[in-house]
Amino acid sequence: MPELVFFSGTMDCGKSTLALQIEHNRSARGLQGLIFTRNDRAGEGKLSSRLGLVTDSVEAGEGFDFYAHVVAHLSAGGRADYVICDEAQFLAPEQIDQLARVVDDLELDVFAFGITTDFRTRLFPGSQRLVELADRIEVLQVEALCWCGARATHNARTIGGHMVVEGEQIVVGDVGQPETVVGYEVLCRRHHRRRLTSAAARAAALSPDVLPVDPDA
Numbered sequence: 001m002p003e004l005v006f007f008s009g010t011m012d013c014g015k016s017t018l019a020l021q022i023e024h025n026r027s028a029r030g031l032q033g034l035i036f037t038r039n040d041r042a043g044e045g046k047l048s049s050r051l052g053l054v055t056d057s058v059e060a061g062e063g064f065d066f067y068a069h070v071v072a073h074l075s076a077g078g079r080a081d082y083v084i085c086d087e088a089q090f091l092a093p094e095q096i097d098q099l100a101r102v103v104d105d106l107e108l109d110v111f112a113f114g115i116t117t118d119f120r121t122r123l124f125p126g127s128q129r130l131v132e133l134a135d136r137i138e139v140l141q142v143e144a145l146c147w148c149g150a151r152a153t154h155n156a157r158t159i160g161g162h163m164v165v166e167g168e169q170i171v172v173g174d175v176g177q178p179e180t181v182v183g184y185e186v187l188c189r190r191h192h193r194r195r196l197t198s199a200a201a202r203a204a205a206l207s208p209d210v211l212p213v214d215p216d217a
């Protein structure tokens, strides 16, 4: 039975790598997939992972109709055994409905990958619709970690190194780049709530206010 599967997690937890592995394993067995992304950091029409792997993909921009695209591809004599879609959080809810229709009416497996919540801890519309429609939701096994060692469950946005909780929902960017204007860092919920990024925690640890007081000094 074909399925709509949502592989979800924080940034930097290995979603794109898994997408590329699924593609590799299936194409190695002679199957042919259709690969889609939107706003990948590597640029338009690319699906890339931080491990350095990258493959070509179809850019599914605003207004792109997944169902019509797959039908047109098949009608033109093309083959499609499965569909992969990365950065699915950026899709509109109706595009997720189209992916569900690809599963139900065209009987193809659809593997969608994306972050669940934005930097404000709110669901992306595309992720919300995937949670509503997916046959299965898979949380990735390699857990991303907060600076404190706990499992990272949330995404923080930094501007000039400082965590922010207001702004545009979509700003393409990366983790591990605190010096850039807009960066991201994955945190556990406790530290996201306290707005405590690794840099803020380091600064607090160095601050004289929190150093233990020596009564004899």
Ligand SMILES: Nc1ncnc2c1ncn2[C@@H]1O[C@H](COP(=O)(O)OP(=O)(O)O)[C@@H](O)[C@H]1O
Pocket: 010, 011, 012, 013, 014, 015, 016, 017, 018, 048, 049, 050, 051, 142, 144
């Ligand atoms: N230099 C490295 N050596 C080993 N693993 C790495 C390295 N850099 C990144 N990774 C792995 O890649 C993961 C990020 O993969 P990626 O597919 O780009 O994530 P996502 O798509 O979820 O943002 C990291 O969580 C880490 O496990």
Ligand SMILES: Cc1cn([C@H]2C[C@H](O)[C@@H](COP(=O)(O)O)O2)c(=O)[nH]c1=O
Pocket: 010, 011, 012, 015, 016, 039, 041, 114, 115, 117, 118, 119, 120, 155, 156, 157, 169, 170, 171, 172, 173, 174, 184
């Ligand atoms: C939290 C958050 C992230 N984004 C962007 C930043 C990246 O370009 C992608 C996530 O990519 P990844 O492969 O999962 O690392 O999403 C955003 O636009 N808004 C946000 O709130």
